[in-house]
Amino acid sequence: MHGRGQQGLNPETLKSEWLATLNRGTTTFGQSVPTDIDVAFPFYGDILDKYTQQFGIPLTSDVQARGTPLDDEFLVFQAEFAEAVRQRAGITDAQVDAEYGPDPAPRGPLNWKWVQAILRAIDKNGSGMNQKTLEIFTRDVFLYTTRAGVRDEIDQIVAGKLTEQPTVVVSHSLGTVVAYSVLRTDRRSLRVPLFVTVGSPLAVRAVRDQFRPLRSPSSVDAWYNAFDTRDVVALYPLDADNFPVRPAIENNSTVRNHTENRHGIVGYLDNPDVAKRILNALGG
Structure with missing residues (x-):
C-alpha cells in the first residue's frame, strides 16, 4: 500500500520496485521472496492527485x-x-x-x-x-482523513484488491492510514496474518483522532510497525500511549532509513528486520 506522491507513475513498475527492495532485505539473511505468491498493488496515486x-x-x-x-x-x-x-x-x-x-x-x-x-x-x-x-x-x-468522498473512493480501490485469502498487508506512509481505514471497516471475512506499517503518521493526534474509537482490525492477527526515529512524520510509535489498541502493536524503532528524508519506502523495505517479519508471515 503505497504512500502519497505517486501520481502519473506505473503501478506495475512501482510493484516491481517494492519487490526488488524487499528482496534486497531478504538477501541479507540468505533468503528471497517466494515467487509463487500473488502480489496485489492497489494504486490510488492518480485519484488522490485529482x-x-x-x-x-x-x-x-x-x-x-x-x-x-x-x-x-x-x-x-x-x-x-x-x-x-x-x-x-x-x-x-x-x-x-x-x-x-x-x-x-x-x-x-x-x-x-x-x-x-x-x-x-x-x-x-x-x-x-x-x-x-x-x-x-x-x-x-x-x-x-477529513473528506469522506476522497476516503471512500480511495478505500474502494484498495478494498477491491483484497480477498478473503490469507493476505500479508504491507503499507507505507499515507498508505498505512489508508490500509488501517480499509481493514477496520471491511465487513468481509478477511484474514491478515500480519499487518505491516512503516513510516506511519497514524499516531499523530491530528490523524489518530479521525479514527475514533481506535481499535485493531478484527481481521488482523499481528500488527508490526517499523519507523526511523529521524522520520519526522513517523516520530510517534504506535504504542499504548499514542495508539492504544488490543492486542498491542509491535514497534521497531531501530530502522536507520538510508533515504535522504529518512522516510522513503526503499529505506524501510530493505531493512533486514522488516524484511524478515514479512518473509516469515509469508511462510518463508
Whole structure:
C-alpha cells in the first residue's frame, strides 16, 4: 500500500520496485521472496492527485491572507500536526520564535505566519524532510482523513484488491492510514496474518483522532510497525500511549532509513528486520 506522491507513475513498475527492495532485505539473511505468491498493488496515486487539484487547498508557504473555511480547517489540522512533530523532534520554542520574528500577532493555529514558522523550524532543525514536502504531506493526509468522498473512493480501490485469502498487508506512509481505514471497516471475512506499517503518521493526534474509537482490525492477527526515529512524520510509535489498541502493536524503532528524508519506502523495505517479519508471515 503505497504512500502519497505517486501520481502519473506505473503501478506495475512501482510493484516491481517494492519487490526488488524487499528482496534486497531478504538477501541479507540468505533468503528471497517466494515467487509463487500473488502480489496485489492497489494504486490510488492518480485519484488522490485529482482531489488535491479539485479542492485546491493552498500550501501554507503560499498563503498571504486568510482563505476559505476549508483553508482554515486545513490550517488547524496542519498546525496540530506540525506542533506534534516539533515537540517530538525536540525543536524548541526559541527555534520557532526565531523563524516567527517580532510579529505582534497572537500565535495560534489560524495564524498562518505562525504555522509557517513551525514548519520552517522543522525544516531547519529536523532530520531531512523539507518544509514544502511536509506541507504537501499534511495536505494529502488532511484530504484523505477529513473528506469522506476522497476516503471512500480511495478505500474502494484498495478494498477491491483484497480477498478473503490469507493476505500479508504491507503499507507505507499515507498508505498505512489508508490500509488501517480499509481493514477496520471491511465487513468481509478477511484474514491478515500480519499487518505491516512503516513510516506511519497514524499516531499523530491530528490523524489518530479521525479514527475514533481506535481499535485493531478484527481481521488482523499481528500488527508490526517499523519507523526511523529521524522520520519526522513517523516520530510517534504506535504504542499504548499514542495508539492504544488490543492486542498491542509491535514497534521497531531501530530502522536507520538510508533515504535522504529518512522516510522513503526503499529505506524501510530493505531493512533486514522488516524484511524478515514479512518473509516469515509469508511462510518463508
